[in-house]
Amino acid sequence: MPGLKLQGLHKQFGEVVALRTLDLAVESGEFVSLLGPSGCGKTTALRIVAGFEHADEGRILVGDKDITDVPANRRDMGMVFQSYSLFPNMTAQQNVEFGLRIRKQRSAERARRASELLDLVGLASATGRYPHQLSGGQQQRVALARALAIEPSVLLLDEPLSALDAKVRVQLREEIRRIQTQLGITALYVTHDQEEALSVSDRVVVLSHGQIEQVGTPAEIYGEPQTVFVAAFIGTMNRIEATVRADPSGAVESAGHRLPVHAARNWTSGLHVLMLLRPEVIDLRPLQGDTSAGGEAMTGNVKSHTFLGPVTRVQVSTPIGDLMVDVPSVEALSVSIGARVSLTWDPASPRLIELPAGAENVVGPAAIIAEDELQPA
Amino acid sequence: MADTTRDITTLPMSRPRGILVAKRGSLAWLGVVPFFLYTTLFLLLPALWLTTDAFRSPTGGYTFSFIQKLFQSQYENAFFTSIRISLVTALVGGIFGLFVAYAALREDVPRWVRPLLTTYSGVAANFAGVPLAFAFVATLGGAGLVTQFLARFGLDIYARGFSLYTFTGLTITYVYFQLPLMILIIIPSLEGIKREWREAATNLGATHTQFWRHIGLPILFPSLLGAMVLLFGNAFSAYATPYALTSGSVNLVPILIGNVTSGEVVADPNLGDALALGTIVIISISVVIYALLQRRSDKWLRR
Ligand SMILES: Nc1ncnc2c1ncn2[C@@H]1O[C@H](COP(=O)(O)OP(=O)(O)OP(=O)(O)O)[C@@H](O)[C@H]1O
Numbered sequence: 001m002p003g004l005k006l007q008g009l010h011k012q013f014g015e016v017v018a019l020r021t022l023d024l025a026v027e028s029g030e031f032v033s034l035l036g037p038s039g040c041g042k043t044t045a046l047r048i049v050a051g052f053e054h055a056d057e058g059r060i061l062v063g064d065k066d067i068t069d070v071p072a073n074r075r076d077m078g079m080v081f082q083s084y085s086l087f088p089n090m091t092a093q094q095n096v097e098f099g100l101r102i103r104k105q106r107s108a109e110r111a112r113r114a115s116e117l118l119d120l121v122g123l124a125s126a127t128g129r130y131p132h133q134l135s136g137g138q139q140q141r142v143a144l145a146r147a148l149a150i151e152p153s154v155l156l157l158d159e160p161l162s163a164l165d166a167k168v169r170v171q172l173r174e175e176i177r178r179i180q181t182q183l184g185i186t187a188l189y190v191t192h193d194q195e196e197a198l199s200v201s202d203r204v205v206v207l208s209h210g211q212i213e214q215v216g217t218p219a220e221i222y223g224e225p226q227t228v229f230v231a232a233f234i235g236t237m238n239r240i241e242a243t244v245r246a247d248p249s250g251a252v253e254s255a256g257h258r259l260p261v262h263a264a265r266n267w268t269s270g271l272h273v274l275m276l277l278r279p280e281v282i283d284l285r286p287l288q289g290d291t292s293a294g295g296e297a298m299t300g301n302v303k304s305h306t307f308l309g310p311v312t313r314v315q316v317s318t319p320i321g322d323l324m325v326d327v328p329s330v331e332a333l334s335v336s337i338g339a340r341v342s343l344t345w346d347p348a349s350p351r352l353i354e355l356p357a358g359a360e361n362v363v364g365p366a367a368i369i370a371e372d373e374l375q376p377a
Numbered sequence: 378m379a380d381t382t383r384d385i386t387t388l389p390m391s392r393p394r395g396i397l398v399a400k401r402g403s404l405a406w407l408g409v410v411p412f413f414l415y416t417t418l419f420l421l422l423p424a425l426w427l428t429t430d431a432f433r434s435p436t437g438g439y440t441f442s443f444i445q446k447l448f449q450s451q452y453e454n455a456f457f458t459s460i461r462i463s464l465v466t467a468l469v470g471g472i473f474g475l476f477v478a479y480a481a482l483r484e485d486v487p488r489w490v491r492p493l494l495t496t497y498s499g500v501a502a503n504f505a506g507v508p509l510a511f512a513f514v515a516t517l518g519g520a521g522l523v524t525q526f527l528a529r530f531g532l533d534i535y536a537r538g539f540s541l542y543t544f545t546g547l548t549i550t551y552v553y554f555q556l557p558l559m560i561l562i563i564i565p566s567l568e569g570i571k572r573e574w575r576e577a578a579t580n581l582g583a584t585h586t587q588f589w590r591h592i593g594l595p596i597l598f599p600s601l602l603g604a605m606v607l608l609f610g611n612a613f614s615a616y617a618t619p620y621a622l623t624s625g626s627v628n629l630v631p632i633l634i635g636n637v638t639s640g641e642v643v644a645d646p647n648l649g650d651a652l653a654l655g656t657i658v659i660i661s662i663s664v665v666i667y668a669l670l671q672r673r674s675d676k677w678l679r680r
């Protein structure tokens with residue numbers, strides 16, 4: 001199985017720059033996701049690879065072969081679309097056979113291959129059904145089988161699960177991953193769902209405004225965001241604007257408060273930084289009265305609770321702004337709204353990102369967490 | 378549309394689905410009452426009345442003489458000519474209309490083309506009868522603008538045997554409203570061909586032609602067929618256009634009906650009824666052919 005290389009892809013639609021010199025190498029057999037907000041250029045990148053769109057600049061290589069000028073119908077790429085892409089006048093089996101029919105394979109051979117693939121995607125019993133007789137999830141399985149039937153060099157998927165309900169989505173994404181691993185096929189997967197990208201990919205590419213923000217394994221993307229954008233986009237993150245303090249044990253200062261951060265030891269004091277702190281690394285303890293327990297990093301008052309299943313996300317109002325803290329749901333019962341709490345964290349946990357000099361309110365108050373970020377990551 | 382839409386309004390473009398599945402006790406069926414009332418009053422009853430009159434002797438009693446008359450050469454000939462002009466203009470208008478609509482919907486065509494085309498088609502499809510006849514006389518008649526213009530360049534089309542007042546001339550005139558009618562009714566069906574189908578086919582290796590052969594045309598087939606039946610009926614029932622243009626020199630069924638019912642030549646209303654009955658039979662046959670061919674697509678159409 002060959003790998004896939006995108007070299008300096010640039011694409012503009014009139015005034016809108018959809019891709020800004022995008023470089024990406026997908027290793028042979030690797031599952032790479034393009035992740036980013038709506039309009040960041042994910043689909044455009046995929047369509048250029050498939051040959052439906054032409055880049056203004058840049059090249060596409062499969063293995064060592066430059067396919068930039070190869071027409072879409074001779075690229076041998078399997079593509080799975082968002083929805084409604086099955087040919088309505090053909091049964092599931094005929095849909096899967098279509099690519100082979102075009103390649104003039106003998107019908108017995110085609111039928112054998114089609115049933116093999118429908119079996120692989122768990123639809124052996126639906127061969128004779130027409131698309132309108134299949135559920136959304138089943139249709140996407142057929143679409144996957146159809147794309148795989150031509151033994152493509154690369155598998156391209158453009159939000160193949162976004163039209164399905166949550167449960168089917170989780171089940172099917174794991175199946176796509178299983179099949180991809182089993183066949184060892186190189187895959188490029190587009191999604192705007194970070195959970196989806198992080199759970200199935202070997203590597204994730206975070207895009208914003210047609211540019212790569214960060215490329216890395218799911219653990220790197222989640223645990224070590226390199227840019228303010230990635231920090232804000234992936235999962236829920238407390239973002240605190242601070243200044244590095246000259247402190248041998250490592251600390252930053254925000255709104256006159258000292259916050260322990262080991263990472264600060266390697267930074268020049270006085271530097272303007274953004275401190276990143278995941279809700280799950282903060283430890284929350286109820287305080288008796290107004291007294292401080294001593295040793296905590298911050299105190300504050302509970303503002304609200306959001307039940308997320310195993311954990312409850314607690315919003316705490318502190319002098320450095322509101323902080324999100326994940327508390328095991330069983331313990332959350334004991335911290336009522338308005339209660340005074342102490343917050344502690346392992347100084348090794350927070351990460352720092354340098355902010356441009358003079359940048360004010362890059363992220364607003366300490367943490368602005370939108371409603372839609374309140375999802376278990 | 379042309380002069381009369383009486384017969385064609387009821388042609389099936391696609392089968393009505395789900396009308397009869399209203400739950401018991403629901404009053405949804407009330408909504409279709411006006412429709413059935415209308416078709417009963419203005420389609421079924423007149424047809425019934427016309428049918429009985431076609432067999433009724435003016436002197437009382439029943440007779441087959443009018444029906445038999447239809448097989449006399451003059452009347453038989455009129456049916457053949459009407460069928461021929463309807464078929465030819467349905468095919469020519471239909472095929473060219475399909476291509477024009479297809480071309481206008483392509484992604485690389487500027488956006489303003491489409492509304493312009495549909496507006497024009499809406500007007501042109503309804504431009505028929507006496508005004509249309511005059512428009513053609515003024516352009517392609519013996520002293521018409523285009524005729525004169527061509528003559529100036531040494532191409533005297535009338536000297537070469539062309540005449541607007543013949544079958545050929547009439548065909549050209551009919552295509553003038555058949556083509557835009559086709560455009561109007563086929564655009565929605567063409568829009569129903571999803572971009573994903575085209576791209577999926579391309580992705581799987583299909584050429585443009587292969588896409589249309591295996592996917593595009595099979596999907597479009599029922600609508601194309603329905604549109605053709607509509608165009609056929611539209612041409613068959615045209616009256617004012619051929620009347621104004623040829624003053625009866627081309628022998629067509631609607632003109633004969635006009636003649637025998639208005640009494641300009643000889644008033645023979647029962648013969649008119651028989652001719653109209655013949656028309657109903659022809660249109661019914663075309664609908665049956667449509668239904669038979671359309672069954673092929675039935676199995677994958679959503680019900
Ligand atoms: N055919 C086109 N004509 C004009 N602009 C386009 C076209 N296709 C995409 N764009 C623009 O290019 C940018 C990137 O679009 P693209 O579809 O790649 O985004 P995306 O990341 O896939 O977003 P989404 O998550 O909403 O699907 C957008 O600003 C979009 O408006």
Ligand SMILES: [Mg+2]
Pocket residue numbers: 042043044
């Ligand atoms: Mg997209």
